[in-house]
């Protein structure tokens with residue numbers, strides 16, 4: 540006998556991201572590329588890796604691309620190639636993923652945190668100069684959530700104090716600052732192709748880009764045991780390789796990146812329009828002249844945890860990026876920071892909430908998320 544369900548079934552389930560949906564849109568290309576790598580045993584280096592490096596360099600308008608095993612390694616390799624040595628200080632934002640700063644320490648340097656902007660979540664240029672000492676060697680701006688950092692001001696400060704700039708583009712493939720692609724400002728740019736990133740592999744992968752031939756060669760040597768040809772060890776390096784399978788997969792996905800980026804921007808615009816009507820929700824601020832690529836669509840709310848629980852009950856998956864700002868995680872307890880040192884990053888950690896966004900998301904799914912948020916905000920007016 541038919542029994543009515545006790546609880547009405549949600550018409551919609553909205554995952555935070557849906558990697559399988561993306562795979563299904565390009566399945567034949569991906570499957571053929573994987574089969575080809577296996578058929579030719581092109582597992583390490585070789586034509587697949589070279590082809591991806593060339594194509595990625597063209598896509599981001601860089602002269603050189605050096606691939607490596609993941610985005611974290613790319614930061615470490617870049618800093619070694621830039622000559623970071625014991626006691627050197629590197630300035631990085633207080634609000635980022637830990638890769639940005641753990642690699643400063645690995646390269647031998649000292650992490651110096653700088654607060655982020657109250658609205659854009661990127662490093663606040665007005666706070667950088669007070670952090671500069673005679674030991675400072677570089678700055679790592681992070682284009683967080685897909686929004687470019689304020690590169691004009693950062694480059695001016697760097698030039699004045701003779702510092703290098705390493706752009707962390709892990710969340711910002713194809714984002715633009717005043718018409719210019721991110722990654723083209725600093726000495727080098729670091730990319731992650733972690734599966735959930737805007738361009739994602741089916742495993743770990745990363746890359747560096749630069750227009751400096753000497754730096755490109757040093758970075759390639761460091762990633763490959765200190766030499767670019769087998770048996771050549773001019774310096775001690777590491778083993779950090781993009782493998783053939785990931786390179787072949789990334790080469791299939793790369794031509795779709797501009798369309799996937801536009802899809803993210805279109806979905807973000809739909810969120811923006813709908814959320815503008817709701818009290819208590821702060822939408823992402825896009826700085827003047829910036830083109831945001833929405834790796835994450837991050838709102839703020841005073842009762843963030845209650846809002847997240849309400850959305851979970853409506854089958855909407857959300858994430859907090861990141862629940863504890865870097866200076867306050869146990870790994871940096873040695874620096875003895877308090878919230879007052881980085882008021883913006885500290886204030887954001889309890890308020891930020893990343894809503895679902897992925898290129899295959901539908902307008903109906905956005906409507907569902909917005910309706911669930913509206914229900915929450917109206918109940919609490």
Ligand SMILES: *Cc1c(COP(=O)(O)O)cnc(C)c1O
Pocket residue numbers: 609610611612635636638639681707709710730731732733743744745
């Ligand atoms: C993902 C990410 C990285 C590191 O990338 P992996 O490929 O996961 O090692 C570095 N910086 C930022 C800001 C990231 O989001």
